Amino acid sequence: MPPRARMEVALVLLSLLCALIVAGGPGHTAHAAQENGRVEMALVDQPVAHGPDDPLDLTIKVTNNTSETLGGFAVTVGVSERVLSRSALRDALANFPEFLPSAFTRYFERQDIAPGESVTLSIEDSVFELSTLELATEGGAYPLIIELFDVGLTERLDEFTTPLIYYPTPPETPLDLVLVVPINALPARAPDGTFPADASGDWPLEYAVRKSGWLRGTLDAIRRLTAPKPPPPGPRPRPGPEPNRDVPTSGQRTRSPATPRRLRIALAPTPRLVEELTDMRNGYRRTGAAGAEQLGAGAPGARNAAAVLARMSSLLKLDEVQPLLAPYSLADLPSAERSGLGLSPGQTQLGVGEQVLDKGLAYDFGQRWLVPPGGRIDTGTLQELQLGNAAGRVFFSPHSLQDPELSGEGCTEAFASFTCPVRVRTRVGTARGFVADKGLQERFAELARGPGLDRLALQKLLAETATIWAELPGRSKRMVQAAIPPLWHPSPGTMTRLLEAFAAAPWLHTVTPAQGLSLGSPSDQSTLPSLGSAPDQPGAEFASTVARAYDTVQSFSSLEPPEAMVERLTRDILVSQSQMWWGDDGLEEQGLSYAIEAEREAYGEMAKVRLGAPDHITLTAREGQIRLEAFNDASYPVKVRITFAAPKLSIEESIVRTIPPGKQQPLEVEATAEASGTSSLEVYLQTPDGLSLPGSQKRIAVTSTQFNRIALGLTFGALAFLVLFYVNRAIIRRRGVRPSAQTTTT
Incomplete structure (x- = not known):
């Protein structure tokens, strides 16, 4: 056995002995108790990947949370064998190993840490200090265990495991990655059209578009990596002997490529955010503790919004950036479809979203590539979209498919991750696209939990992709899809480092969605007929x-x-x-x-449209006019419907009139009385589609006198008839008596 290997074995055995004494046995992950707090260790930085003889370049922060000074300490660095599956990777990151095949210890005897203070240290040793890596022939993720001991190695103070991604030779066949980058934020414009300050007194969208803001920083990072400037010419090489090509050079190292590879992404700007940025660019009104303030197009916030829109628009014109259409407000499409609002095509989430993006970014989005929030889309929703010639290209969630485990017959192996595009057929049409990798999305969610860059969480995310690659390292046309969390707003530096990591990863090759579809054969899948409510969906x-x-x-x-x-x-x-x-x-x-x-x-x-009417109207003839007045206090003309209901009047059921702005308009309606006396007339002021306007109902008492006059005439006529009848009868009788009297006398 080589001397260095024997020394490593001795160090490993010493570490194990310490662990057994302190922790009570191998595999025990509990930390030694420390009074008044504990000493903690955290990963600050590490390279994305390593090659042969690269320095480890680990940056570690040690914090003393106890009440006593920590007088020196030691750090042990060990490595386990390469993980062969994603489940093994997760197990290795969650549990302390029972045995480390190779390790070394570095002592910091003179490094005191006062209570409440921290120190940052670097581990610059070569990866070849770990024989496991020196002898490795396969690339992939190797669990790197960092342990913090007191200077006498009697007490383990803290430890963590980070994946070290090591490649003895650069991968020849990388894994294709379709990365979706959403540009999204909570709505900043209030319902009244103003931009209110948040609880901190700042204006979120103004902050986002500043030079140091997350939105501008994200776009600048994408621009630098998708369309990098050519590297400046280097100094002329000095004359000398040819370098030995068999010895790894710094240019071959995977941790820091000399020329970053060009990044390819899918960009999904939320239309509502673009609309609010457009409002700001043209001048906007904001409110805060000092009241309301109108800002013009020359205000800093307006100029910054214009700059952000210009950057976003220019990115969409790059071949390396694939534009995606998201719903206007990032609405859940199945829920919106079930809402029964009856929206016209131009009023739907996608219709409005397309209009806003086309106008605000001067780019014809169309509905070619659709990214449903959370990948939630079922058969019913998909078919409705296909009827409108949309959703030909879609991003799915595994939970939207009938086979959430994604067997992928014909495009991958049973033991390996699903690494294929998908094709979904319905009775209306066919949709092609991608399914988000569940494990990668979980890693992204872990990364987005903190405000800053969690370097360990980022390395776990990268290691997950490296392990997918290692499942079938020589297989081409394998691709995975993942999306950055939509409401994660990292600092410009954090976003830059995240995207740089994907660009620098030697086992990854980023592609646009269109490129991905052209490279791989799709797996036929079926969506669920209907998706229920999401767990956190409102009632x-x-x-x-x-x-x-x-x-x-x-x-x-x-x-x-x-x-x-x-x-x-x-x-x-x-x-x-x-x-x-x-x-x-x-x-x-x-x-x-x-x-x-x-x-x-x-x-x-x-409510600005009102109806005026008298309480009582008298019709002096059988037919007459009902006179009303309509008032429009709005600054625009309105079309209204006046509806009538009267059981004893013959009147039009309704009339439609346009009332000029700020005017009072008389209305006259013909009515015919069908009975004498007083009856009730109900008048309603409504919208043309039948909604009664607030406080617009009027009840009018209508009295008809025409029928009373006819009845009076008939009464007098009958009386005259009776008088004439009895007078005539009396005359006849009198004439009949006189001849009888003359006869008797004779």
Whole structure:
């Protein structure tokens, strides 16, 4: 056995002996108890990958949370054998190994750490200090165990495991990666059209578009890596002997490529965010503790918004960037489809989203590539979209498919990860696309939990992809798809390092979705007929409130108010459908407020139209006119319907009139009395589609005198007839008596 190997074995045995004494046996992961807190160790940085004889370049931070000074310490670095599966990787990262085949220890005897203080140290030793790596012939993820001991190696203070990705030779056949980068944020524009300050007193979207903001930083990072400038010319080589090509050089190292490879991504800007940026660019109104303030197009926030839109638009024109269409407000498509709002194609989440993106970014998005939030899409929703010539290219979630385990017969092996495009056929059409890798999405979620860059979480994510590659290292046309969490807003530096890691990873080859479809053969899959509600989806009361608000705005639109007003109110209702509000009571309330305020504003506008009518009307003839007045206090003309209901009057059922803005308009309606006396006439002022306007119902008492006069004439006629009849009869009788008297006398 070589001397260095014997020394490593001795160090390993010493480490194991210490662990047995302190922890009570191998495999024990509990830390030694420390009074008044503990000493902690955290990974600050490490290279993405390593090659032969590369320095480890580990940066570690040690923090003393105890009440006593830590007088020196030691760090042991050990490595386990290469993991052969994703489950083995997770097990190795979660559990301390029983045995380390190779390790070394570095002592920091003179490094004292006072209570509450931290020190950052570097481990620069070569990877060949670990014989497991020196003798390795296969590339992949090797669990690297870092242990912190007191200087006498009697107490283990802390430890962690990070994946070290090592390749003796660069991979010849990389794994293709389809990476989706969403550009998304919670709505910053309130229902009243202003941009309010948040709880900290800042304006979120103004902060995002600053030079140091997350949004501008993300776009700048994408630009640098998707269209990098050519490297500056280096110095002329000095004359000398030819280098030995058999010895690894710094240019061959995988940890820091001399020329970063060009990154290819899919970019999914949320239309609502683009719309708000467009508003800011043109001048906007913001509110805060000092009140309301109108800012023009020359204000810093407006100029920064314009710069961000210009950057976004330029990215979409690059061959390395594939534009994706997302719903207007990142709404859950199956839920939106079940809502029964009856939206026209131009009012749907996708229809509005396409309009906004086309206008705001000067790019024809179409509905060629669709990214449903969370990949949630079922057969019913897919077919409805296909009927509108949409959803030809779709990103799916495994939970949207009937085979969530994704056997992938014909495109992968049973033991390996699913690494194929998919094809979904319905009775309407065919959709092709990708399925997000569940494990990678979990790693992304872990990475997005903290505000800054969790270097260990990033390395675990990278190791997951390296392990997928190692399943079938020589197999070409294998690809996975993953998406950055939509509401994760890392700093510009964090986003840059994340994207640089994907660009630098020698086992990965990023491709656009279109390139991915052209490279791999699709696996036939089927979507579930119907997806139920998501676990964190709001209840039925939330949905019914949104539906009621939509019905109210639709009725208001039939008055024919300005299109811009109806468009704003309708889009605010679409904002309420966003998936971004789910799972948090405060956010749900905020999201629902968009629908409630839209309904309230619509009713407020409709209340500006009033009806004037007398309490009593007398018809002096059988036919007459009912005179009314309509008042329009709005600044635009409105079309209204006046509806009548009267059982004893013959009158038009309804009439439609347009009332000029700020005017009072007389209305006259012909009516015919069908009975004498007083009857009730109900008058309703409605929208043309039949919604009664607030406070617009009037009840009028209508009295007809024409029938009383006829009855009086008939009464007098009958009396005259009776008088004439009896007078005539009396005359006849008198004439008959006189001849009889003359006869008797004779």
